[in-house]
Amino acid sequence: MLRRLVDVLKTLLQSRAVRRLLYVLLLVAAAATAAGCEASKPAFSGAEGKLKVTATIGMITDIVRNVGGERVEAVGLMKPGVDPHLYKATKGDIDKLTEADVVFYNGLHLEGKMASILEKLAAKKPTVAVSRNIDVSKLRDMGDGSGAYDPHIWFDVLHWMNATETVRDELIRLDGSHAAEYRANADAYLAKLRELHEETKAKIAQIPEKGRVLVTAHDAFGYFGDAYGIRVMGLQGISTASEAGLKDVSQLRDYLVDNGIKAVFVESSVPKKTIQAVVSGAKEKGHEVRIGGELFSDAMGEEGTLEGTYIGMVRHNVDTIVNALK
Known part of the structure; x- marks a missing residue:
């Protein structure tokens, strides 16, 4: 009986169609094995x-x-x-x-x-x-x-x-x-x-309404002004790719003088020389304007510090603004 079964298998293997089918089955088995190995690897590269x-x-x-x-x-x-x-x-x-x-x-x-x-x-x-x-x-x-x-x-x-x-x-x-x-x-x-x-809204509300004017080196704080009720003026435009000119400096200087604005702010990621030119220009016109502090605009503080986190950065900015303008 066993010898007869072996003879049948030999006869089947002599068939080209059967050999092709076995070959395909072997390829499928190999692919399935490879997929199983791949699935066992970590999903991510970290x-x-x-x-x-x-x-x-x-x-x-x-x-x-x-x-x-x-x-x-x-x-x-x-x-x-x-x-x-x-x-x-x-x-x-x-x-x-x-x-x-x-x-x-x-x-x-x-x-x-x-x-x-x-x-x-x-x-x-x-x-x-x-x-x-x-x-x-x-x-x-x-x-x-x-x-x-x-x-x-x-x-x-x-x-x-x-x-x-x-x-x-x-x-x-x-x-x-x-x-x-x-x-x-x-x-x-x-x-x-x-x-x-909610904390930011409450703190900004401590500034007298007339004094709620935030003057910065570039116009990064527009969303802040809209959300928390403070007027924002930037020396440069929204993008720092456009530099402030003499006209921008003189217009902002005149605004500070005419409206009695007492403080302006520098930014950690923007050169300070242009905003300092505004301060100097106001002084020449007999109006003292001080630097109210440094704000974080397009970058946070050093890693490992409170200002090196988003929440810490926002709190630093708000406290700096309120302390200078209140």
Whole structure:
């Protein structure tokens, strides 16, 4: 009986169709084995299978670390004192962007010099603008006829809550097995941001209404002014790519003199010489204007300090403004 079965098998193997079928079956088995091995590898490229995230500005890096927690390995490209409007990516930055599983950036042309790099990355991996879900009707028009919007959305804490939700949703999409952890982290962070929003409103309200005028080196605080009821005037435009001229300096100087404004503010990421020219010009006209303090606009403080976090940065700015103008 066994010999007969062997003879039948030999006869079948002599058939070309049967040999082809066996070959196909072997290929399918090999592919299934390979897929099983691949599935057993860590899902992401970071240490211990963590999601590897690269962000452009520090404020976004801070969101990622708060929402991602232990599940992400987050790095930021732009350091304290760096102006994102003028920033050009280095070779090291390109490596960090290329190695990331997901890239978060602000959008609205904030990272203007990196636009082509981000566009190429988007064809290869998730490359997410944290501003993408903010209602366009709530964005500030640049006012130059370009149809572009003010990119400094983090100065309205409610907008930054929206950005936090965008980061949360993308992390969940990429790493759904840890969705509960991302949601819990985001809920805790959003609660802190809500508290920060209410706290900021209360503090700015301490400034007498007539004195609620914030004069800075460039027009980065527009969303802040709209959200918290303070008039904002910047020496330079929304983007620091356009330099302030003598006319800008003299117009702002005259405004300070005519309205008795007592304090102006410098910014950590913008050269101080132009705003100091305004102060000197006012003094020549017999009006004393002092530097009310340094604000963080397009970059946060040093890592490891309170100002090196988004919440700490906002609190520093608000306290500095209120102490100078109250």
